[in-house]
Amino acid sequence: MAASVSGRDLVLEALLMITRDGEYSHIVLKNILDTHQYLDKKERAFITRVVNGTLERMIELDYIINQFSKVKVQKMKPVIRCILRSAVYQMRYMDSVPDSAICNEAVKLAVKRGFSGLKGFVNGVLRTISRKKQEIVMPDREDKESYLSVIYSLPKWLVGHWLKEYGEEAVEQMGTAFLQAAPTTVRLNLNRMEKEDILKLLKEEGVTVSEVPGMPEALYLSGYDYLAGLPSFREGLYQVQDQSSMQVAKLADPQPGDYVIDVCAAPGGKAIHMAELLKGSGHVEARDLTEYKTQKIWENVERSGLSNISVVCQDALLKTEASIEKADILIADLPCSGLGVLGRKPDLKYRVTKEDLTELQNLQRSILQVVKDYVKPGGRLLYSTCTINRGENEENAGWFAENFKEYHLVSRRQMMPGRDGGDGFYIAVFQKENHE
Template sequence: MAASVNGRELVLDILLQITRDGEYSHIALKNVLDKYQYLDKKERAFITRVVNGTLEHMIEIDYIINQFSKVKVQKMKPVIRMIIRSAVYQLKYMDSVPDSAVLNEAVKLASKRGFSTLKGFVNGVLRSVSRNLESVAYPSEEDRLAWMEIRYSLPQWILKQWLASYDEETVKRIAEEFLKEKPITVRCNLEKITKEELLKLLKEEGVTVEEEPAVPYALYLSGYDHLAGLNSFRQGYYQVQDISSMQVARWAAPKADDYIIDVCAAPGGKAIHLAEILAGTGHVEARDLTEYKVGLIRENILRSGLHNIEAVCKDATVRDEASIKKADIVIADLPCSGLGVLGKKPDLKSRMTEEMQKELASLQRSMLKVVKEYVKPGGKLLYSTCTISRDENEENARWLTEIDPKFRLIRQKQMLPGRDPGDGFYIAMFQRENDE
């Protein structure tokens, strides 16, 4: 059965779903890996690496192809373009795959997909790239933006934005961090298991585990095949959550019996973390907009085994009268441009635009305006995003204190990849004055 499935063909299908059909990379990849769970670990790792690598380095890959192809990348047929792109990624970044195998498989794939008349074209372009990879003419480092765009495969508008806020070395460090392969980060469910017991169990399951000195309940996992295939995961001994995202519950520091509303909670990492800290007391209401997202939260709650948390379908832009001044803590981790998680969601590099980012900053304000009303006098509001953007982060925090002086900004932090552990992430904590 497995022999009839061609890994490179699956790579092509996933990349087309993402770049042509608009599917999110993490969803497209997960769907295919879930469907073909029977493929061996090596094949699954190959598929994951080629898909993510092609997306991560796409700006550089297109730049290389355009030096050796008479037909420019954007003029190619989508199937041919994607076959060549993923082949160039393998030629440049995967020493374990012989160049001849990359070329042969690409030509076969073009033919199999009904483009046998273009076999010669595919072969010719890839042969030229293969022979001349070491002599590609990159932009001069003096042309700072053009060099950084190609070197880090980052759109110039993003680089300009970051260079306006941070020095060049910091921006380079962020960009480099996004291109590194990283283990998955999980948070140990200390209500169910001790960290020592979990470490022992994971090692028995053949998982490579590293600890994070800065956060005692965080672990880095790698070397496993399929997360849902691990008994430790199915038992709810840990939740997948980034280090930076774990800071939200640490900052919120809930007290026993607190009532907490998380207004955009899917897939539920922060809400579950808060429910764990409440240790069986209080109540967390984890909300999201669609039944699909609420379903994801419910799955994670079920695995966690917690009873002081529920998932509810509610729109954060619509005022919920029943919640006014009810919550001790409101968590507003709002939809954002995602520029802090480009290492995990590389398709955002080509998907996100400056215009969309402006619209998101405006959406965040309209949501904050609604959900701040759910905070009790004396209670806390935590606003967070997984982006690196002053408009979406510091400027929105400043705006909130201007439109409603009852909310005092207690602290805020922009976490940066390469400087801080984890993703690019922003948190601002406000306290509502106790006017009663």
């Protein structure tokens, strides 16, 4: 796009790519911000906030638009739908711009995109919503599924699923957490530099820093414009990793000289954490399915400066004979429904279906049947997912212990958004019997 492109043009472009073309929100946003680095910090923050906010609240936004529009949201042209959603999000959740300006900008966008015949419709719907803000009616609280679905913008089937599995209080807790603005969580590479020195550097770079309770090796970062623009990031002084995900390496408890295989490692956070904990000893083999994913791991490994880690492009469903009984620790952080990370990847909740949950549960079992043979007698296997779904978590851990008697379940943890401070995450630690 031309250099004169506005933030609102880019918001619309991003929302179309995500909701119409099915692209992933975190990738679309990163590409747009990387391509338009000349935009000032305020404009970039506006783009990020409106795109993520519109996606996070989309079910609620559609519910409101449908109250005041004769044409229902699903019948609208994708461009008009995206314009209305992002405008209603700004009117409802951003005080910095007056409603009248939001309406005018929305009409201009419709015209610019070739829909001048619908400018009256866009204007009419938005001005009615602006005028009747106090008359918006939410679903009756008695209808729990509909109410929680709209209030927290969660698909109704998912609300029903979680109500059965975890209860109303947990759904409200998670729903609230997913809608809160979250800082970036990083894990410090304390082998490279003392924590005090890293803190000093970050403050010099203008980054807002706060501590992660109970985790001295982690920090929350906010207030920066562009992470890759920070020298401290480029020098590999920290890796972006959620605090829940950091528990994997901590529970694995690697010992000097251990050989570790991480079978689905991208983007590499857990594998790099393990290599750091080994303090230059042993070796970590970080594997993933595609060149794209292994490239992501390599980028993070190169920044970390670690030499006791290698990256391999390998399908976890295909057994490698050379790996049998080679690993002291095997990390199986497997493909999952991702329901624990909806706060960071809001478009996921509109993609995942009930059928996906069963398919993924079966895929996880298929991978576990292959990779279990890579663990040495006496070694450990860590099964983890970034989801909140008993089928993929407790049920699969139970199935594994039941079917492979050489493994004993040592511990398991389900971390919940809003309760445990990080992403929703599940970890089960298994110990393999020692033949001797």
